Amino acid sequence: MHLPDEVMTIINTLEKHGYEAYIVGGCVRDMLLGLKPKDYDICTSAYPEQVMELFPRSIPTGIKHGTVTVIINNTPFEVTTFRIESGYTDFRHPEKVIFSDSLTEDLKRRDFTINAMAYHPVKGVIDPFNGINDLRKMVIRTVGNPRERFGEDALRMLRAIRFQAAYGFSIDPDTFSAIKELSGNISAISRERILEELNKTLLSSHTEAFGSLFETGLLKFIFPVFFSEKGDFSLLKKLPEEISTRWAGFLWLAEIRDPGNIKEICSCLRMSNKLKNDILKISVTLKTGLPKNQFVMRLTLADTGCEPFARALNIMKAFGLYQTNISDAEISFERIIAEKHCLSLSELAVNGSDLIAMGVKPGKNLGVILNTLFLCVLQNPDLNRKDILIHFAGIINNKFGNRE
């Protein structure tokens, strides 16, 4: 297996000074699967201070956990000291981190056999827990007793499903039953970490794994809203890899369609306001259905925004919703975009100053006139011309402008 020059430099430098060094974890797994690793993590017998001494450009990013970020050719690499974790008391944080001089100990603390392999350019793959075998069998299995391992860190249960979704592997039956038994412990994990794993799962290519979230019972301890629907989550992979689209698609398939429930779920997972609003807008569009004509579509777009609407259209197409009207709606939508119809007050051919300049008094009336013009233009986009709108504004102002 070929390693990038920067990784070779780090390994060689550490070894030249008498330390052991390997690449480890996800990158080894991905290389063995013939995939390009997202990043290369390095583990070593050197202590963090020793790593920092050897590499002038290094940052103590997680020194308590033994991690130093080494920068070579402007690329960051995480170099972590071999460690043993022990004394979990709350299903989430190791009580203390103990450094070790043994690679095997370090591999033993890792979650799954497929993630517990190291690789060395000369020594080859180091695989004490038969990860290669599980890769071949396409199985996700904990290193050691699954009940103990999930008892130490409940997030691992969600990670199992995340890897199932990423690679289309199955979860070993004993590992799976342990998740079922311990699913309640997920409540101890921070919402942010849960959201991160769920997002990764949603963006994967084997989204049918989402079924495991129901089967194991994990979801009922994550979401405040009770639901038991099991939709065909494999449909999610037909959606673009965009997170608000995938969330809205998932909620639709799980038959969570009430805006109040959706809001509650988004808030309970501490989603950003932007993500929450995007999901809500898409979900409401899915529920409302397609606008009946171009005017209603422009009204909808003015309210929802074009992007969430386009995402909702993607979901409708992928899931086969509203099939009789969807191609007409798509044509209308494309036309509105191509002809740059006015969809917001700021796109109106006149603004407040134009109206004041022609004699409208500043104040509440001004807003009412602008909104009336906007409605006219939503109904007929050809009217969005300054001369026409000034003329309209004059008529409205003469009729109503002097009323208090």
Ligand code: ATP
């Ligand atoms: P990805 O390619 O999606 O980043 P990854 O396997 O690299 O997958 P990370 O979350 O980046 O996953 O973690 C890196 C490695 O650290 C894992 O491969 C695993 O060996 C170990 N690891 C991460 N989280 C845990 C955990 N909660 N418990 C035990 N080991 C873990």
Ligand code: MG
């Ligand atoms: Mg990683």
